[in-house]
Each structure stands twice: as C-alpha cells, then as structure tokens.
Amino acid sequence: MSQHVLSLLVEDKPGILTRVAALFARRGFNIESLAVGTTEVEGVSRMTVVVNLDGQPLEQVTKQLNKLVNVLKIVELEDDSSVARDHMLVKVRTDASTRSQVLEAVTLFRARVIDVVSDSVVIEVTGDSAKCKAFIKVLEPFGIKELVQSGAIAISRGSKSMSEKVLK
Amino acid sequence: MTETLSGAQAIIRSLELLGVDTVFGLPGGAILPTYDPLMDSSKIRHILVRHEQGAGHAAEGYAAASGRLGVCIATSGPGATNLVTAIADAHMDSVPMLAITGQVNSHAIGTDAFQEADIVGITMPITKHSFLVTKAEDIPAVMASAIEIATTGRPGPVLVDVAKDAQNAKFEFSWPPTKEMTPGYKPVTDPHGKQVQAAAELILQSKKPILYVGGGVIRAGAHKELHKLAKLIGAPVTTTLMARGAYPDSDPQHLGMPGMHGTVPAVTGLQKADLLITLGARFDDRVTGDVKTFAKGAKVIHVDIDPAEIGKIRHADVPIVGDAKVVIAMLTQELEKQLKGKKYDISEWWSYLIGLKERYPLGYNDLDDGKLAPQYVIERIGQLSGPEAIYAAGVGQHQMWSAQFINYENPNTWLNSGGAGTMGYAVPAAMGAKVAMPEKLVWAIDGDGCFQMTNQELATCTINQIPIKVAIINNSSLGMVRQWQTLFYNKRYSNTDLHTGTDTQMVPDFVKLSDAYGCLAIRVEKVEEVDAAIKLAMETNDRPVVIDFIVGRDAMVWPMVPAGVSNDAVQYARDAAPIWDGEE
Numbered sequence: 001m002s003q004h005v006l007s008l009l010v011e012d013k014p015g016i017l018t019r020v021a022a023l024f025a026r027r028g029f030n031i032e033s034l035a036v037g038t039t040e041v042e043g044v045s046r047m048t049v050v051v052n053l054d055g056q057p058l059e060q061v062t063k064q065l066n067k068l069v070n071v072l073k074i075v076e077l078e079d080d081s082s083v084a085r086d087h088m089l090v091k092v093r094t095d096a097s098t099r100s101q102v103l104e105a106v107t108l109f110r111a112r113v114i115d116v117v118s119d120s121v122v123i124e125v126t127g128d129s130a131k132c133k134a135f136i137k138v139l140e141p142f143g144i145k146e147l148v149q150s151g152a153i154a155i156s157r158g159s160k161s162m163s164e165k166v167l168k
Numbered sequence: 169m170t171e172t173l174s175g176a177q178a179i180i181r182s183l184e185l186l187g188v189d190t191v192f193g194l195p196g197g198a199i200l201p202t203y204d205p206l207m208d209s210s211k212i213r214h215i216l217v218r219h220e221q222g223a224g225h226a227a228e229g230y231a232a233a234s235g236r237l238g239v240c241i242a243t244s245g246p247g248a249t250n251l252v253t254a255i256a257d258a259h260m261d262s263v264p265m266l267a268i269t270g271q272v273n274s275h276a277i278g279t280d281a282f283q284e285a286d287i288v289g290i291t292m293p294i295t296k297h298s299f300l301v302t303k304a305e306d307i308p309a310v311m312a313s314a315i316e317i318a319t320t321g322r323p324g325p326v327l328v329d330v331a332k333d334a335q336n337a338k339f340e341f342s343w344p345p346t347k348e349m350t351p352g353y354k355p356v357t358d359p360h361g362k363q364v365q366a367a368a369e370l371i372l373q374s375k376k377p378i379l380y381v382g383g384g385v386i387r388a389g390a391h392k393e394l395h396k397l398a399k400l401i402g403a404p405v406t407t408t409l410m411a412r413g414a415y416p417d418s419d420p421q422h423l424g425m426p427g428m429h430g431t432v433p434a435v436t437g438l439q440k441a442d443l444l445i446t447l448g449a450r451f452d453d454r455v456t457g458d459v460k461t462f463a464k465g466a467k468v469i470h471v472d473i474d475p476a477e478i479g480k481i482r483h484a485d486v487p488i489v490g491d492a493k494v495v496i497a498m499l500t501q502e503l504e505k506q507l508k509g510k511k512y513d514i515s516e517w518w519s520y521l522i523g524l525k526e527r528y529p530l531g532y533n534d535l536d537d538g539k540l541a542p543q544y545v546i547e548r549i550g551q552l553s554g555p556e557a558i559y560a561a562g563v564g565q566h567q568m569w570s571a572q573f574i575n576y577e578n579p580n581t582w583l584n585s586g587g588a589g590t591m592g593y594a595v596p597a598a599m600g601a602k603v604a605m606p607e608k609l610v611w612a613i614d615g616d617g618c619f620q621m622t623n624q625e626l627a628t629c630t631i632n633q634i635p636i637k638v639a640i641i642n643n644s645s646l647g648m649v650r651q652w653q654t655l656f657y658n659k660r661y662s663n664t665d666l667h668t669g670t671d672t673q674m675v676p677d678f679v680k681l682s683d684a685y686g687c688l689a690i691r692v693e694k695v696e697e698v699d700a701a702i703k704l705a706m707e708t709n710d711r712p713v714v715i716d717f718i719v720g721r722d723a724m725v726w727p728m729v730p731a732g733v734s735n736d737a738v739q740y741a742r743d744a745a746p747i748w749d750g751e752e
Contacts, residue, residue, distance in 0.1 A: 064476050
C-alpha cells in the first residue's frame with residue numbers, strides 16, 4: 001500500500017463532498033484523510049485527499065474523480081515538490097508533577113498550549129503527519145483525554161498555482 | 169429579448185428549443201406545474217405511461233433506436249424512485265437520457281415532507297450528473313447543460329430535480345442561456361495522432377489480430393468507419409452483446425458474439441489472438457470470463473471515449489481516448505498510409521478461424537417433450553421480419569437466443585439491457601423505439617418472467633396507437649435461473665416456476681391479459697402455427713400484438729462459459745467442450 005496526496009479543485013456546489021466521498025466508497029478506494037475548504041477563487045473549493053493505494057489503481061482514482069462533472073482539476077502532490085500539514089488539537093492530563101514535562105514536549109515540538117485547567121491542558125500542533133504521530137507518542141504516557149485532527153492539507157512548492165490554468 | 173415565464177414554462181420552452189419532441193412520463197403533485205404548460209406544447213408529444221419505470225425504459229428505447237436523447241418525467245418521491253431502475257440501466261449501457269423529476273418546495277426539502285425523496289442523492293452513483301434546481305432562473309442553463317452532458321462524450325443519464333416553487337416562480341427567460349453551469353465538463357473526442365500511429369504499427373506487426381467491438385461503436389455511430397477498417401485489414405470481427413448490429417452478421421469476417429454465451433469462434437478467437445483491437449468495449453466480466461486467463465497472449469489497443477475505462481480491467485498497450493467514429497477513421501487512414509498499397513496477410517490466422525466456424529456453428533436441438541424450441545421461434549421472427557426491424561429483448565435465456573439467432577445487419581436495431589440486466593426492459597423499450605421510429609417494425613422479444621414486470625405499458629401502447637409486437641417466449645419459468653439450477657444446483661428448482669404454461673394453472677393467461685389491454689392476442693403451441701402468427705402480427709398495425717409462444721422449458725443457452733471460469737473452458741453444448749488440435 002502506498003500513500004498519495006491528491007489535490008482537487010472543485011466547484012463549490014451542494015453535494016460535492018458527497019459526490020467525492022461516495023465515489024471513493026463505491027469504487028472501494030481507501031481514504032486516509034480528506035480536508036476541504038474555500039480557495040482564493042470564489043465558487044471554487046479545494047480538497048486534499050490522502051489515499052492509500054498502489055500505483056495502478058491511483059490512475060483509476062484520478063480518472064474516476066475526473067468524471068465527476070463538478071471536479072475541475074486534480075493533481076497528485078509528490079512528497080519532494082510539495083508541503084503537507086496536519087493540524088491537531090489534543091487534551092492531555094496534567095498535574096503539578098507532570099505539567100513541566102508536558103510543556104517541555106510542547107516546546108520541543110514547536111506546539112502551543114491554548115487552554116489550561118488544573119488537571120489538563122489543550123495543545124495545538126501543526127506539522128506533517130509523521131510529526132503529529134511522534135508528538136502523540138510523546139504525550140501518551142501522560143494520558144490523552146481527547147484528540148482531534150484535521151486531514152492533511154497540501155500545496156506545491158514554487159510559484160506555480162494549481163488554479164492558474166483552470167480558472168482563466 | 170426576454171419574456172416573463174414561470175419555471176415550469178421555462179422547462180417546456182427549453183426542451184422545445186433543445187429539440188426534444190417526445191417525453192414519457194406520469195404526473196403527480198410536485199411536477200404538476202410543469203404538466204400544465206406541457207399540455208399546450210405543439211412541439212412535444214407527451215406519452216402517459218402506467219408506471220414510471222416504463223417511462224424510463226421507453227426513453228431508453230427511444231434513445232437506443234434513434235441515437236437521439238430520450239426524456240422521461242416523474243413526480244417527486246415514489247415517482248422519482250420508480251425511475252431509478254431505468255436510470256441505472258441507462259448508466260450501465262451509456263444511453264443518452266434526461267430524467268426530469270418534481271421535488272417538494274425548496275423550503276420543505278429536508279423536512280421529510282409528503283412525497284419527498286432525495287432523488288439526487290439516491291441517483292448519484294447511477295447518473296452521469298444530476299442537478300437540484302431551487303431557483304427558476306437557473307432552469308434554462310441547467311436544461312441546456314443537462315442535455316449537453318447526457319448526449320456528448322460517453323452518453324449517459326442526467327437527472328434534473330426541480331423544486332415545486334422553482335417551477336411556479338416567474339422570471340425573465342432568455343435564450344440561449346449565458347450562465348455556464350458546468351465548467352468542469354470537457355469530454356475529449358479527438359485522439360492523439362501519435363497513439364493512432366502506434367496502434368497502426370501494432371496492427372501491422374500482429375499476425376492474429378481481432379476486432380473486439382463494443383457498444384461504444386453503436387453509440388458513436390461509427391459502424392461505417394468500422395466496416396471500412398475491417399475490410400482494409402481483413403481482420404476477424406466480434407460484436408459484444410451491446411454491439412450486435414455494429415457489423416453485419418452476414419459478413420464472413422464476423423465471428424459473432426463473444427462472452428459467456430458467445431460463439432466458439434468468437435470466444436476462442438479472442439483467446440488465441442495476439443492483438444485485441446478494442447473499440448468502445450470495456451472488458452466486461454461477461455465477455456472476459458476469468459480476467460487473468462483472458463486473451464493471455466494478446467496485446468491490447470483500447471479505444472474509448474471514457475478515459476476511466478482504459479486500464480480499468482485490462483492493461484492497454486496502446487490506449488486511445490477519443491470518439492470511436494473519429495478514431496476509427498483516423499486509424500484506417502493511418503493504416504492505408506503505412507500499408508502503401510501492400511496487402512496485410514493474416515491468412516494463416518483465418519484458416520484456423522474458418523476451421524472453428526465450420527466445426528462450431530451456432531445451433532440448437534429439438535426438445536424431448538415435443539414442445540416448441542424457443543430458438544426456432546426467435547429465429548423465425550428474425551427471418552420473417554428481416555434486418556430492418558428493431559428487436560428489444562428482456563433479460564435471460566430469450567435475450568441470449570435473440571442475440572444469437574437473429575441476424576443483425578444494422579446498428580440501433582438490437583436493444584437490450586446489457587450491463588444492468590434489467591428484467592422488464594423489453595415492452596417499454598420497444599414502445600419507446602416504435603415512437604422514435606414509427607415506420608419500423610418493432611418487436612419486443614420477452615420472457616414470461618420479464619413480461620410480468622412491465623406489461624402494463626401495453627395499455628399505453630394501445631391508447632396511444634403504438635403498435636408494437638410482443639413475442640412472449642413462454643417457458644413457464646425464470647428460464648436462465650432455471651438453467652443455472654439445472655447445471656449448478658443439481659436440478660433443485662428453487663422458486664423458478666411461474667405457472668404460465670398451458671399445462672399449468674396459467675396464471676396469468678397471457679392471451680386473456682393482452683386481450684384485456686386491447687391487443688391482438690395469439691397463442692402458439694405448434695411448429696406449424698409459428699409462421700402464420702408472426703405474419704399476422706406483422707400485418708396488424710391498428711393495435712399492439714402479443715403472441716404467447718408456449719415453448720419447452722428444458723431448452724438451454726449454448727455455448728456457455730460458466731461464471732468466473734476461463735474462456736478456454738467454453739462449452740459448445742452440455743458436457744461438450746470443443747476439441748482443440750494438438751497442443752491447443
């Protein structure tokens with residue numbers, strides 16, 4: 001199984017998320033994560049889909065996605081020419097004896113504490129999925145009470161824009 | 169110039185302006201506003217069906233027989249869900265179809281209102297695209313876009329679901345619509361020249377090529393181009409179930425239909441070929457059998473307008489995305505150029521194939537119980553009606569025999585539910601075909617099981633003077649299922665007996681039923697009655713005709729490749745595999 005990051009420009013229309021998600025479901029494609037939001041162009045949304053696949057079916061995935069009328073453009077973002085980031089909020093158990101260790105981990109991972117109460121903290125961290133996983137591992141011994149993660153969002157390096165050619 | 173119209177009036181006006189002349193439908197609450205201006209349209213003929221599924225299949229039959237768009241209309245909720253089977257069918261078989269449904273008022277959507285169903289959601293996986301319209305002013309652009317999507321590229325069904333308040337609201341209508349509804353829709357029709365060149369080179373290198381022709385050739389109207397290509401290279405031709413009629417059966421280069429019930433020469437020709445020239449076909453499991461062992465020694469040229477079909481099942485050595493009509497013409501031209509008048513010689517390949525054709529022709533036996541052989545009935549219908557007639561079949565044994573024992577010479581004369589396998593397709597599809605091509609003789613060749621699913625449309629045919637001919641191949645059972653029970657379930661006939669034969673309770677009596685629907689109804693039980701009944705049906709054009717052919721139930725469809733098995737294991741008849749020479 002190999003992981004691929006697909007970036008989709010789609011028309012911002014009702015049901016588009018269903019169309020994309022349902023396509024993955026009915027064709028048996030495996031979604032690792034999916035993030036969607038608006039873009040610099042009005043009426044156009046961008047989805048970042050991380051799929052778990054092998055070489056041959058990836059072509060099927062992009063071809064099938066391209067058949068969706070509301071999909072404007074698809075590119076695969078390769079590791080070495082793009083950056084991908086996950087965003088994570090995590091609530092960790094702390095007390096007087098552990099708090100400083102947790103805060104040290106926060107500093108090491110360049111994370112931020114955004115809420116503190118007597119027996120827990122909420123931490124925000126941004127990074128690629130490996131960093132997020134490593135951070136979780138470090139926090140686990142203290143007791144993770146709650147964890148929420150965005151899907152990855154990704155963008156290509158350099159000055160080129162994905163939407164340049166599609167949207168005149 | 170603008171004009172104040174209601175959304176409903178705009179739907180009708182847009183259809184008229186887009187050249188729609190016929191719609192099949194059935195009104196109800198949420199589509200009522202649209203039925204009012206429809207009554208005044210002098211350009212659009214509305215045919216009131218008895219069940220929305222009938223409207224859907226009629227639209228398919230209309231489209232498949234004429235090559236034009238088929239249109240059906242239904243109300244919200246159950247009206248719309250009754251279209252679902254036909255929409256799925258059109259999606260599988262790439263039929264250009266527009267389905268218009270009423271939807272509850274936009275402010276009531278999502279409240280579980282009376283007759284509310286999320287038909288856009290329900291049909292998402294079985295439409296090429298769908299629209300939910302909640303504003304009247306979007307209607308012209310949506311209608312234009314829907315029809316463009318349905319009829320261009322790989323054709324397919326498009327659903328337009330219109331909220332009732334959008335039908336009632338007034339707005340300033342102007343034509344043509346300026347708003348672009350679907351900027352992401354850009355089908356590729358012209359192939360890469362280099363790919364065509366590579367395909368021609370591969371063909372001329374091959375010694376055992378075969379043309380594997382699918383329904384895309386018919387949808388693209390590429391039969392003439394195909395004929396020219398086939399004649400230039402002299403290669404054998406196979407036409408899939410969806411492509412029957414794309415190449416004349418009378419032509420000696422034609423090996424017949426491939427697949428589960430294909431001819432031995434077609435099945436084996438594909439297996440032994442060194443090159444598949446695949447034109448508008450999609451390597452369906454009913455054609456390939458076990459994919460891993462399908463045409464193992466062959467390279468593949470794959471021409472399709474849908475890029476997603478290429479490489480989906482089988483790797484293509486030369487993939488070509490484009491319209492079959494354009495690609496085949498270019499390929500022929502390129503081959504002429506590369507041949508430079510030389511002859512492309514594949515005579516050794518042909519001597520093998522001719523041997524197969526001689527040894528394994530299609531055939532059938534008389535039945536032990538003395539009942540009519542269903543194949544004989546179907547063969548006579550084809551012989552007496554000729555290749556100009558249109559034949560629509562249901563699904564099952566009678567469908568396979570109709571594909572095998574009727575000679576097709578022209579495209580769009582064989583209509584059936586290939587991909588979805590929808591029982592009940594025949595009667596409404598024949599009705600739609602007859603409406604599209606009123607001068608043509610149109611047969612529905614149906615089974616006793618299929619017929620009971622949609623025969624209510626006989627009322628539509630009688631009332632609207634649509635004189636189709638229906639041949640019920642009545643073996644008093646769900647014949648294909650029964651055949652599998654005979655072969656694979658130790659003759660344990662679980663729930664396949666329909667009790668419609670003359671030696672059963674005969675429920676229903678098809679002659680009485682058809683008579684009640686205003687049809688000329690005839691029962692045929694003996695060989696000597698067959699021709700007279702068919703001729704009488706052909707002469708009767710003041711009402712539909714139904715012939716109840718009582719046939720033997722033990723007849724089976726041969727040849728056969730059992731499901732999931734290699735095509736090398738094709739059986740010519742029960743327990744009779746072809747005998748291969750030497751190491752073959």
